Amino acid sequence: MSKPMKDMMVSDYQSRLGDSSEAIVVSLRGIDAEGTETVRSKMRQSAVSVAVMKNSLARKAFEGTALEALNPVMKGQNALIFGERSVVEVAREFIELIKDFPDIELKGAVLDGELYEGDEGVKRLSQFPTRDEALSDAVGLILGPGRNLLGQIKGPGSNIAGLLKAIEDKLEKGEAISKN
Missing domain, CATH: 3.30.70.1730 (Ribosomal protein L10, N-terminal RNA-binding domain)
Incomplete structure (x- = not known):
């Protein structure tokens, strides 16, 4: 050639x-x-x-x-x-x-x-991992701690809100609230 x-x-x-x-x-x-x-x-x-x-x-x-x-x-x-x-x-x-x-x-x-x-x-x-899979994993790693922190913050707050709702319901019904 x-x-x-x-x-x-x-x-x-x-x-x-x-x-x-x-x-x-x-x-x-x-x-x-x-x-x-x-x-x-x-x-x-x-x-x-x-x-x-x-x-x-x-x-x-x-x-x-x-x-x-x-x-x-x-x-x-x-x-x-x-x-x-x-x-x-x-x-x-x-x-x-x-x-x-x-x-x-x-x-x-x-x-x-x-x-x-x-x-x-x-x-x-x-x-x-493909590029898209690696990016997805990276985003998950970045967002993971924030999601966990949010769960930790919301957890006690939702427990307190639940207790307050139960107290409110009892008071509306005219029931006594126990100290336990």
Whole structure:
């Protein structure tokens, strides 16, 4: 392949990847064309792209980006999975998907420039909270002490209010109030 053609392909890869800083690398070797199309269509439904790239050109396209961490796993036949969704969510979906396609090999994933290598790395990544889950947890941690404090403040007040209401009811009925 000529140098201008390679440069054009690297530019195409870079434009397709855009600002992606998260991706998963898998090997689709061992599944037929129909299986590959099934994988692609399921990922496409999730707003995720599956791209087969020439490794040397992909490494060149990754230079200077967070995806550069994937270079060590870019060997053999690979497909790069990337898109608008969190790599954690995509890893979860892909782990479910490979139950139907056991020949798919998870080679690695990158999140914030950190490589999660191999099957175990991608599975570990899938157990992380997504951005939305992490934000929800953080909000819960921030609001938790205030909620507890409010409960502590309201608790005695509601007890006193209950006692006063009981006294008022007894007085309205003309009953005597005991000192117990």
